[in-house]
Amino acid sequence: MLREMAVMAIRTSKLSKDYRLGRGLFDLDLVVSPQEVFGYLGPNGSGKTTTIRCLMSMIRPTSGSAHVFGLDCRRDSVAVKRKVGYLPGDVPQFGSLRGREVIAYLGGMRGGADPKVVRNLAERFDLDLSRRFREYSSGNKQKLAIVLAFMHQPDLLILDEPTSGLDPLNQQEFYSLLREAREDGATVFLSSHILSEVEHVCDRVGILRAGRLVKVAHLEELRHIRVHRVELEFAPGSIVPEAQIRSATGVEDATIADHIVRCTVRGGFEPLLEAIRNASVTSLVSAEPSLEEIFLSYYSETGNAGALPE
């Protein structure tokens, strides 16, 4: 048991933090392997940040335990943090300090950061380190937080909604950085409330709802609960392939009014695209529902109050 714990990047056992009134985190049993990129998904207030703060020993669990690389997060918190790069959910305020001073101040607490690594990260995100923190836009503040988490090349990255405030280009750059970190041997624990985000980078995903872990799945399994709301508009006077659309795999709840088709697509788009291959489509809009909507949709269909399908 102890040997197994030593090799796991993260292991929690019945980890709970009870804030009363049903809020908090309850009986979390979670294992993250080394060099794995683990996505931690859940709607706002589901307990993602509470889990992360327990791992970082910022808050004391009500019960249960958490280990990082075999080290007890509470008892060995200093040793744990030596191995961790942390990006908090809210970037703290550093007032009039310059970006490079923030890095020097926090990096100094680890004995200094490698100047080459810092420069490389700042260049990748085009982050001017000579500017004062209060002059930074929210995106630049987030970039600084990313530099702080990655600059000492940690074994484990714990990132709380890391792409919040980043524009799409910088999001892509961040995903590349994650892949490189993983190739270099790092483990990543990343929280998000956006399903598509974790698809970019994660090997496995854990889904949290109301403080309870309801699903842990590989990315492929995730596609089964992945749904899109689709609206197709056909050219006036053209034929709408209604039967093909309704019979396409994964297409549900199709409604047809005039030349507009609205439906839900579960899983991949290929069957639907095949169904409309010969039709004259003038517009196709696909929207991703929120995680909460997915949960509600799932629960209303199955009446399952406990967990998502394995």
Added chain:
Amino acid sequence: MSATWFALRLGRWGIAGFAALAFVSTLIQALGFYQVAGHTAAERAAFGQSMSVLASRFTVILPPPIRPDTVGGYVEYRSYGGLALLFAVWALASASGAARGDEERGLVEAALATGLTRLSLTASRVLAFAAGSLVAALAAGLGLILGATNGGESISVGSAVEAGFVLAALALSCYSLTLVISQLTSARIATAAAGVVLLSLFLVNTLSRTFTSLISVRWLSPFRYYELSQPLPPGGYFDGRATLTLVAIALVAGAAAAVAFAFRDLGSPLFRWPARARSASYDGLTSPAWRIAVLRGVWDRRLGLVVWAAGLAGLGAIFVAMTRSIIEPLLSIQALAPYFGGFVHGQVYTTFLGFFWFSVAQLLFAAFAITQVARWSAEDADGRLELILSNPRSRAAVVIERAIVLAFGAALIAAAGGVAVAVASHYQGMNVPNERLAGATLLLVPFALVFAATGSLLAAWNPRATIGLLGGFAFCSYLITEVGPFFKWPEWVQDFSAFKLFGTPLADGIDRGGLLIMVAIIVVGFAASILVMERRDVGA
């Protein structure tokens, strides 16, 4: 109107705190008056005479009292003089917070996005502070009335209201002046710049009583107009024109602030130096200073420490000069020679300098410690502590490093003040023993650490309430030295006051018992704060 209510809500703790402080201050001084002033007319007259003599030594800070043999005159002198300073500090903190602090927190942007004009926003803030300061100032009058009633006398409600109105008008003028200065500077230095201006205006007025060359410019100071009214003692007066001048200053400065606010960008001062064209820099700092524990904390605070050190050195030199100019005329009075000889055992300058300078230095060191504790609680509230603790450092190490950084900073400031006093007294020909001066100056470090240890414990327990509670602790600590002897409180109760524990080291040497108690408070306070810090949730 909703903007004014919102502004009142934002400042509700300040209003409640200062109202309570003003009420307690006047109530205790009024109750204390009946303990010390005697009961017969002759006793009261003798008390009034001795108060006038005592007050003549402090004209550099407070105006001479009128009829200190009456409860109105005594409380006017003992409470309202100090409250003027406290209300000015409150106005400074509130106005710089409203002008630039709320801007940094995004509150100003949110308010303007609702369609509120900048003029309306400024007016709502001024109006809310006017209402809040008036409530707090009237609470002072209530404390006096209750204290006097308890002593079997009565105070005119009209006089109490007039005194409250003058105090509120002074606070409002300081608020508006801070508001306008905050528009002209960057957010980073707004409070400091306004603080320097208000302190200068205060000193121009108070020093003009000692240095006559300043009389010609004291009309610039709102504190001058405040002092022109003393409505509480019998025969006192309410100067309506001076009070209206204070209100006019508030209105004109408030209008100027609104105009300046209308012409500047959010987040920027009204006037900015043209930005130099430069390319982005991606290089971090390589200075080893940031890697060494304690040194990085001192380095991070370097600008503030330099300002504190320079300010204390300058004030020290001024106090030496003032001591000489006050004492010399007194020494020339033959009748007072035996009194001085018996009272100060030949060390006239040392005794008086110790009394003048170290009284002020204690207050400044308490303020320094409180500002550092405010920083600790802000680190917690802003999320910086969470990021600091995400590094491989224990919570105990964080507390210990904070304590050492504060001790180092206090020692640096004390040294600057001590050297300035030593050099100035040497050039003034005042024979102050250097060894005593060094000991007394160094004693300011554990004195500051007493407040820091208390603040550290409070910050570990409840960071949001820390500054209010620590301010209350400092006030109570000061109050014990003020009223403890009057009410004949037991010695052990008076030993709760850091001011009492400090003693009079320049005149009488360091009180070893007091020093030991201070060290015990420091050790227990920081040890307890480590234990509390280890057990609490951060960032939750």
